[in-house]
Amino acid sequence: MKKTIIASLVLVLLNCVVTAQNKIEKWDMFEITLNGSSAGNPYVGTTLIARFSNGENVTEQEGFYNGNGNYIIRFMPDKEGTWNYVTTSNKSELNDKKGSFECIKPSSNNHGPVRVSNQFHFKYEDGTPYYPFGTTIYEWPFQDKKAQQQTVATLKTSPFNKARFLAVPPYKDRYIEGPLKLTIFPFEGDNKENWDFSKFNPKYFRKLDSCVVQLKNMGIEADIILFRPYDKGKWGFDTAGQEVNRRFARYMVARYAAFRNIWWSLANENSFMKSMNDEDWDDLFKLVQ
Numbered sequence: 419m420k421k422t423i424i425a426s427l428v429l430v431l432l433n434c435v436v437t438a439q440n441k442i443e444k445w446d447m448f449e450i451t452l453n454g455s456s457a458g459n460p461y462v463g464t465t466l467i468a469r470f471s472n473g474e475n476v477t478e479q480e481g482f483y484n485g486n487g488n489y490i491i492r493f494m495p496d497k498e499g500t501w502n503y504v505t506t507s508n509k510s511e512l513n514d515k516k517g518s519f520e521c522i523k524p525s526s527n528n529h530g531p532v533r534v535s536n537q538f539h540f541k542y543e544d545g546t547p548y549y550p551f552g553t554t555i556y557e558w559p560f561q562d563k564k565a566q567q568q569t570v571a572t573l574k575t576s577p578f579n580k581a582r583f584l585a586v587p588p589y590k591d592r593y594i595e596g597p598l599k600l601t602i603f604p605f606e607g608d609n610k611e612n613w614d615f616s617k618f619n620p621k622y623f624r625k626l627d628s629c630v631v632q633l634k635n636m637g638i639e640a641d642i643i644l645f646r647p648y649d650k651g652k653w654g655f656d657t658a659g660q661e662v663n664r665r666f667a668r669y670m671v672a673r674y675a676a677f678r679n680i681w682w683s684l685a686n687e688n689s690f691m692k693s694m695n696d697e698d699w700d701d702l703f704k705l706v707q
Contacts, residue, residue, distance in 0.1 A: 441520045445530040445543060447676045448493045448519055450503070454511045456487040461617050462665070464489070466507045472497050472521070481505075481512075482672040485620030492676035495521040496530075496543070531678045532639060543678075552580035552641065559629045560587045562598060570632055581633055582641035582683065585626065585670065586655050588648030603653075604666070610654050615662045618669055627673075634679040641681040644670060644706070647690035657693045660701070667705045682706045 437451040450468065454460070466481035468491045481491035489512055495501055498521050505515040524530065530543025540548040553576070558569050573581065586604055587593055593600045602622045607613040633640045644667060649656045674680050684702060685691070 438517055439519055441522055442495070443528055444498050444521050444524045445494055445496065445528055445678045446524070447678075448495060448501070448521075449676075450481075450491040450493075450505075450515075450517070451484075452481075452489045452491075452505070452512050452515060454487055454489050454509055456485075459616055460489075461669075464507065464509055464512070466491065466505065466509070466512050468493065468503050468505045470495070470501050470503045472499050472501045479676070480668065480672045481507075482669055483618075483620075484624075490673075492673070494531075494676040494678055497521065498523060527637065528678075532681075548579070550580050550639070551578055552582060552639075553578045554582045556582070556584050556643075557587065558583050559626055560584075560593065560598070560600060566629075570636070573633075573638060574636055578638065580639040580641055580681070582643065583629070584643050584646055584686070586644075586646065588646060589650050589652040604655070610652060613654065615658050616665075618666075623673060630674060630677050630680065634677060637679075639679045639681050640677065641683055642670070642674065643683040643686045645685040645688065645691065645702075647687055656691055660694070660698050663694075663698070663702060664705065667702050671706055 437449065439448055442448050452466075454464075460483040464483065466489055467478050468481065469476065469478050470493055472495070475497050477493075479491055479493045481489050484490045491505070493503075500518055501521055502518045503516065505512060507513040524544070529546045529548075532540050532542055532548045535541040535547075540550060542548050553573075555569055555573075558566060558581075561569070587600060592598045601608070602619055602625070603613075604619060604622050605613050605615055606617040606619055630640045630642075645656065645663065647656050684699065684706065688694070688699065
C-alpha cells in the first residue's frame, strides 16, 4: 500500500510545474517548465498553449519542446500586477496546469521592447526614444568561445544598440573541417544524408538562447535572420520545403518572442531562394508578425 502511495506521489510530482518564477519585472521573461513524455516525436505530436490573464489583459502563448521531456512556455508580461495562467494541451500531463506570478515595476535599464513611433521613428515601450545604430555579427553564434567573448567585449565598448545575425549557419568549409567544425545543428543529424527535419536539436537552440541573453544584458536588440540561401546545395536547410519552414518559424517564435530585445528578419537575400515564392513568404510573415 505504501509503495502504491509513493508511486502515485512520484507520478503527480512528475506531472507538475518544475520551474516558474513567483515574481518578475514588467517586460522581462516569465518561463514555465513542465515535465512530460519524450516518447515519439514531441515536436510534431504535441500542442501546448498557456493562457495568461491580468484583468482585461489576456494573451495566449505557444510552448515548445526543449528535450529530455521538458516543455517550456515563455511569456513577456506588459502590465504590472498579478498574472494567472492555465495550460491547454493534447497531452494530459501538460494540460490544465495553473499558476500565478507577480509582475513588478521594471528596473531603470529595462525600457521594454522597441515599437514604431509616429510611423517613421522608434521608441521603447516606456516611451524612451530609440535611435537604431546597428551592426552585423552574422556568424557570431557559430564561432568558438574565444571569438564569441571577443565579440561581446567589443560590443560592450561600442555605440551599437542592435546586432543582426543568422539563426542557421551558412555552409562554409571552415564549418566542415578544422577548429570551427560544427557538431550541433538546428535539426537532428549531422549531414544532408541523415537530417531529421521533423526534430529540432535543443542543444543548438540553448546556445542561441545564450546569444540573445548576452545581447539583452548589454541593452542590444537581437535582430535574428530566420532564413538564408547559403547552403550551396550541401546541407539542404534552404530547400527543406514549406512545411519545415513553417515548423521552424513557429518554433523560433515560441522560443524567442518573449525576449524584449528580439527583432525578426524573416530572410537575408530571399530572392536567391528559388524554391520559395511570394505566397510562401507571406505565409511565414503571418507566423512572426
